[in-house]
Amino acid sequence: MKARATNPSTPRRVVVHRPGGLDRLVLEPFEPPQPGPGEVRVSVRAIGVNFADCLVRMGVYAPAKRYVDWPITPGFEVAGVVDAVGDQLEESDWPGRRVVALSRFNAYASHVVTSAQRALTMPDGWTMAEGAAFAVNALTAHHALHLADAPAGSAVLIHSAAGGVGHWLVQLARVRGLAATGVVGAPDKVAVVTAAGAEHCLVRGSFEERRLQPIFLAVFDAHGPESWRRSYGLLAPTGRLVVYGAHALTRNGRIPWLRAGLDLLRRPRFDPLRLCADNRGVLGFNLAYLFxxxxxxxxxxxxLRTLVVDGKARFPPITTLPLDEVREAHRLLQSGTTVGKLVLEIPA
Ligand SMILES: NC(=O)c1ccc[n+]([C@@H]2O[C@H](COP(=O)([O-])OP(=O)(O)OC[C@H]3O[C@@H](n4cnc5c(N)ncnc54)[C@H](OP(=O)(O)O)[C@@H]3O)[C@@H](O)[C@H]2O)c1
Structure with missing residues (x-):
C-alpha cells in the first residue's frame, strides 16, 4: 500500500505521528522550510534509507526522542539541488549546486534545510541515487575503521557485510590493506561481498562460520547481544570489537519485547580487569549524537568522495523506489533480505 497519493509536484514529506508499523509512514503536503543563517535548502531528488529510519518509525530510536519526539519526519541523507540560501552565505555560490546533504531527521521530504557545512558538492558523474547512497553509510564505516585502528595486513571480521554500512566497511577495509572476512545472513549475499573486496564471506550459523578462530584485530558488529559476545571471543590479543547497532533485536519491523528484553539482560558486560587480562578493547558509537x-x-x-572519484571505492548495489513507496522500502529493509542500499526517488 502506498503512503498516500499526493500530486508529485506538491512539496511533501513523510510524517510519523505515532510510532508503530508501516502504516505510520504518511506522506503529507507541507510548506517548504526557509533556510536560516548558514543554512541551505535542498530540493531533494533522492533520499537514502537507513535501518535507523525503521527504528525511528518503531519508536525505539533514542536520538529521535532526544532531539525531536513525535510527530517526526525520519531520514538522515539526501541528494538534490540547492534552491534557497540563508544569511551569512555567498548567495551566488550555492543556488543550482548539486549536493549530498546530511540532516539529523527531516530527510524524507521534497525539501530539506541543513547547515551548509553538511552539504557536500556532488561530483558531475554521480547520479542522484548514488549521492543518496553515500554519506551515512560511508561515514559510519569510516568512523568504525578509525576507532578500530587495525594495522594494514591484519584480519578483520565484518557482520552484515552485504548491507549498506557493510558494503562500505568491506570497501574501506580493502583500501586500508586489511584482510576482510564478511558474515551474511543468507547464501545469495555472498557473491556481492567478495565482489566488493572481502577475502572470504561466510553465512551466519554455517559450519565454517561457527569454526572461526580468534584471529581478528577488529570485529564490526551491529547485530545484537548474542553476536557481540561471540565477536569478543573472536578477537586476537590487541583486537577491538566495534559495536554500532543492534538490528537483531527487531523482527520484521517489530520489537518482540519479551525476547528482546531477555537478550538485553543476557548482553555481555565487559569488566575492565578482564579487558586488561585479555588485551582486547570494546568501542561503541552512534553518529546521530555526533552531528x-x-x-x-x-x-x-x-x-571519502575522493576515494570514489579516484576509483578506489565504489557504490554498493542500489535499489530505487519512488518516495510514495516508502512503506515498501521499510518493509524490504526490515526483512533483512536486502543487498546494498535502498534509495527513495523524487522526480524533478
Ligand atoms: N551507530 C551509527 O552511527 C550507525 C550508523 C548507521 C547505521 N548503523 C547501524 O548499522 C546497521 C546497518 O545499517 P544499514 O542501514 O546499513 O542496514 P543494512 O545493513 O543494509 O540492513 C540490515 C541488515 O541487517 C541484518 N539483519 C540481521 N537481523 C536483522 C533483523 N532482525 N532485521 C533486519 N535486518 C537484520 C541483515 O543482513 P544479514 O542477515 O546479512 O546480516 C540486513 O540486511 C544497523 O544496525 C544500523 O542501525 C549505525
Whole structure:
C-alpha cells in the first residue's frame, strides 16, 4: 500500500505521528522550510534509507526522542539541488549546486534545510541515487575503521557485510590493506561481498562460520547481544570489537519485547580487569549524537568522495523506489533480505 497519493509536484514529506508499523509512514503536503543563517535548502531528488529510519518509525530510536519526539519526519541523507540560501552565505555560490546533504531527521521530504557545512558538492558523474547512497553509510564505516585502528595486513571480521554500512566497511577495509572476512545472513549475499573486496564471506550459523578462530584485530558488529559476545571471543590479543547497532533485536519491523528484553539482560558486560587480562578493547558509537561535528564530517566526507572519484571505492548495489513507496522500502529493509542500499526517488 502506498503512503498516500499526493500530486508529485506538491512539496511533501513523510510524517510519523505515532510510532508503530508501516502504516505510520504518511506522506503529507507541507510548506517548504526557509533556510536560516548558514543554512541551505535542498530540493531533494533522492533520499537514502537507513535501518535507523525503521527504528525511528518503531519508536525505539533514542536520538529521535532526544532531539525531536513525535510527530517526526525520519531520514538522515539526501541528494538534490540547492534552491534557497540563508544569511551569512555567498548567495551566488550555492543556488543550482548539486549536493549530498546530511540532516539529523527531516530527510524524507521534497525539501530539506541543513547547515551548509553538511552539504557536500556532488561530483558531475554521480547520479542522484548514488549521492543518496553515500554519506551515512560511508561515514559510519569510516568512523568504525578509525576507532578500530587495525594495522594494514591484519584480519578483520565484518557482520552484515552485504548491507549498506557493510558494503562500505568491506570497501574501506580493502583500501586500508586489511584482510576482510564478511558474515551474511543468507547464501545469495555472498557473491556481492567478495565482489566488493572481502577475502572470504561466510553465512551466519554455517559450519565454517561457527569454526572461526580468534584471529581478528577488529570485529564490526551491529547485530545484537548474542553476536557481540561471540565477536569478543573472536578477537586476537590487541583486537577491538566495534559495536554500532543492534538490528537483531527487531523482527520484521517489530520489537518482540519479551525476547528482546531477555537478550538485553543476557548482553555481555565487559569488566575492565578482564579487558586488561585479555588485551582486547570494546568501542561503541552512534553518529546521530555526533552531528555537531560538522567540520570533521565535512573533511571525512570530502576524503571519502575522493576515494570514489579516484576509483578506489565504489557504490554498493542500489535499489530505487519512488518516495510514495516508502512503506515498501521499510518493509524490504526490515526483512533483512536486502543487498546494498535502498534509495527513495523524487522526480524533478
Ligand atoms: N551507530 C551509527 O552511527 C550507525 C550508523 C548507521 C547505521 N548503523 C547501524 O548499522 C546497521 C546497518 O545499517 P544499514 O542501514 O546499513 O542496514 P543494512 O545493513 O543494509 O540492513 C540490515 C541488515 O541487517 C541484518 N539483519 C540481521 N537481523 C536483522 C533483523 N532482525 N532485521 C533486519 N535486518 C537484520 C541483515 O543482513 P544479514 O542477515 O546479512 O546480516 C540486513 O540486511 C544497523 O544496525 C544500523 O542501525 C549505525
Amino acid at each position: 555537531e561535528q560538522d567540520a570533521a564530517f565535512a573533511n571525512d566526507l570530502a576524503e
